[in-house]
Amino acid sequence: MQVEKSEEDEEKMKKRCDWAGKEQIYIDYHDQEWGVPVHDDQKLFEFLLLEGAQAGLSWITILKKRENYRQAFDHFDPIKIACYDEQKIQDLLANEGIIRNRKKIEAAIENAKAFLAVQKEFGSFDRYIWQFVGGKPKKNAWKNLKDVPATSPESDAMSRDLKKRGFKFVGSTICYAFMQAVGMVNDHGTDCFRYNEIEP
Numbered sequence: 001m002q003v004e005k006s007e008e009d010e011e012k013m014k015k016r017c018d019w020a021g022k023e024q025i026y027i028d029y030h031d032q033e034w035g036v037p038v039h040d041d042q043k044l045f046e047f048l049l050l051e052g053a054q055a056g057l058s059w060i061t062i063l064k065k066r067e068n069y070r071q072a073f074d075h076f077d078p079i080k081i082a083c084y085d086e087q088k089i090q091d092l093l094a095n096e097g098i099i100r101n102r103k104k105i106e107a108a109i110e111n112a113k114a115f116l117a118v119q120k121e122f123g124s125f126d127r128y129i130w131q132f133v134g135g136k137p138k139k140n141a142w143k144n145l146k147d148v149p150a151t152s153p154e155s156d157a158m159s160r161d162l163k164k165r166g167f168k169f170v171g172s173t174i175c176y177a178f179m180q181a182v183g184m185v186n187d188h189g190t191d192c193f194r195y196n197e198i199e200p
Contacts, residue, residue, distance in 0.1 A: 014193045018145045025063055035198050037137055037183035041125045044182060045115055046076040049108050051178045052169035053099050059177075061099075068097030073108065081112035107168035114166040130184065132158045137200045139186045148187050151176045 020030035038044055050069065054062045062069075072095050074080040084092075092098065092105050115125055122128040130136075132154045142148050155176035162170040180187045188195040 015191050016194070017189050017192045021060075023060065026060055029063055031194065034181060035183050035186050035188055035194065037198075037200065038181075039126045039130070041119065042076055042078075044125055044129060045078050045112070046070075047178055047181050048111060048115070048167075048170075049073065049076060049081075051174050051181065052107055052111065053101075053104050054177070055104070055169050055171075055174060057099065065098055068095070072098050078112040078115045081109055082116055084109045084112075104169065111167050111169075114162075118165060129158070132161075133179070133184045137183050137186055137198075139200070141190050142187060143190055145189065149176070152179075152185070154184075155179055 016027070016030055020027050038047070050062050050066065053069070070076065072092060089102070089105055089109075093100050093102060118125050118128050138154070140148075151172040155172045158175045158179070159170055159172040162175070176185075179185050183198065186195065186198055186200075188198070
């Protein structure tokens with residue numbers, strides 16, 4: 001008699017990218033968000049802020065603090081963040097729920113101002129940022145995690161242009177991680193169940 005596999009068993013059997021690990025928060029992020037094309041400006045700003053905060057740290061550190069960031073940074077509202085003053089910076093530096101790094105906090109404020117300027121110029125940040133991949137996701141075909149690059153010609157170009165516009169913590173490596181997160185590139189391994197599930 002054949003015993004039917006439970007949904008839980010099937011979940012465990014799914015082949016995922018190696019970096020997803022075993023922590024549920026990381027698995028959920030891998031399965032539900034990473035690589036899914038994002039076109040909502042506020043969501044794009046959220047990832048830009050979080051990727052900047054992650055510089056020099058592991059992404060799971062930021063994921064675990066994401067809800068704290070959401071509360072501390074007014075739900076990633078660039079209009080509010082652009083108006084933060086010294087008192088607000090001091091409040092954030094005292095907030096144990098986020099990365100208490102003055103340069104990163106100041107960068108978030110500068111990036112909010114630059115983000116609003118881009119929105120004004122292009123009509124939306126989405127229209128501006130997606131031009132670096134020609135408006136549609138680039139689907140790569142990596143077999144091993146070690147084959148996935150840390151940068152690309154597109155992330156180089158994005159980094160140069162963002163810096164020119166006054167953005168901080170936007171080196172090419174951060175830009176490439178941002179592109180992976182918001183689905184500008186699909187870097188799921190070819191044997192990962194999400195590789196073909198994600199619609200462009």
